[in-house]
Amino acid sequence: MELIDIGSNLTHESFTDDRALVISAAAAAGVTRQIVTGADLESSVAAAALADGHPARLWSTAGVHPHRAASLDAQVLSELRSLLTNPRIVAVGECGLDYFRNLAPPAAQRAAFVAQLELAVAVGKPVFLHQRDAHEDFKSILGDFCGRLAGAVAHCFTGDPAQLEDYLALGLHIGVTGWVCDERRGAPLREAVPRIPADRLMLETDAPYLLPRDLDPQPKSRRNEPKYLAHIARTVARMRNEPCESLAASTTRNAQRFFRLDA
Numbered sequence: 001m002e003l004i005d006i007g008s009n010l011t012h013e014s015f016t017d018d019r020a021l022v023i024s025a026a027a028a029a030g031v032t033r034q035i036v037t038g039a040d041l042e043s044s045v046a047a048a049a050l051a052d053g054h055p056a057r058l059w060s061t062a063g064v065h066p067h068r069a070a071s072l073d074a075q076v077l078s079e080l081r082s083l084l085t086n087p088r089i090v091a092v093g094e095c096g097l098d099y100f101r102n103l104a105p106p107a108a109q110r111a112a113f114v115a116q117l118e119l120a121v122a123v124g125k126p127v128f129l130h131q132r133d134a135h136e137d138f139k140s141i142l143g144d145f146c147g148r149l150a151g152a153v154a155h156c157f158t159g160d161p162a163q164l165e166d167y168l169a170l171g172l173h174i175g176v177t178g179w180v181c182d183e184r185r186g187a188p189l190r191e192a193v194p195r196i197p198a199d200r201l202m203l204e205t206d207a208p209y210l211l212p213r214d215l216d217p218q219p220k221s222r223r224n225e226p227k228y229l230a231h232i233a234r235t236v237a238r239m240r241n242e243p244c245e246s247l248a249a250s251t252t253r254n255a256q257r258f259f260r261l262d263a
Contacts, residue, residue: 004202004203010226047061066097084125092120096155097134109134139166153173156204201236203251206224
């Protein structure tokens with residue numbers, strides 16, 4: 001059973017001492033390939049370097065998270081454009097809107113989001129999207145880019161069936177994390193998961209964040225790792241009433257096609 005983790009934060013400081021072991025442990029668990037997330041210019045550069053160093057295992061994204069939207073000036077945008085000429089950088093992002101914490105002003109978030117969507121159109125690569133408590137603005141902005149993007153995935157989708165239908169209508173793929181393993185916070189997502197079309201579903205850990213709540217035993221570090229994607233896959237397969245092998249095959253095929261990993 002082969003799996004692709006479409007969103008791991010392997011540049012995070014919690015992996016500094018054992019990053020190579022984390023990558024090999026993931027591969028041993030069937031997670032043979034990963035997309036390493038860039039969240040600002042610095043982490044995007046680091047993610048690209050990591051991907052270049054593991055050409056059979058890793059690819060990366062380059063972008064600016066909404067929390068850091070105020071940092072996206074003309075210089076950073078230019079450097080991102082240059083980074084994206086690297087064929088191992090397979091998407092623009094993580095970009096989008098986050099009104100839950102508002103660590104950047106909403107107006108700055110919207111401007112940075114539009115700028116990165118325009119960048120994605122220009123470079124012909126898909127977008128890796130973040131949305132929290134900003135559904136209507138997010139949907140409206142994406143609507144302006146319908147038919148122009150090379151692809152878009154709602155990273156770490158946690159919404160309900162109504163939000164899912166909005167995203168499917170916009171042509172989005174849906175990334176599901178260990179949030180689905182939380183019977184408290186994840187109830188709306190658990191209702192939505194069976195309704196995701198098989199050709200739009202992808203899986204991710206968002207490691208080191210979002211350790212599956214029902215993982216037994218829980219690691220003492222409380223650190224999520226890409227190797228736990230197999231646990232998420234089994235959970236999603238049960239919810240969709242399909243064999244895990246079938247789910248693994250379809251989500252892997254979707255990720256290969258979406259990120260052009262075989263190109």
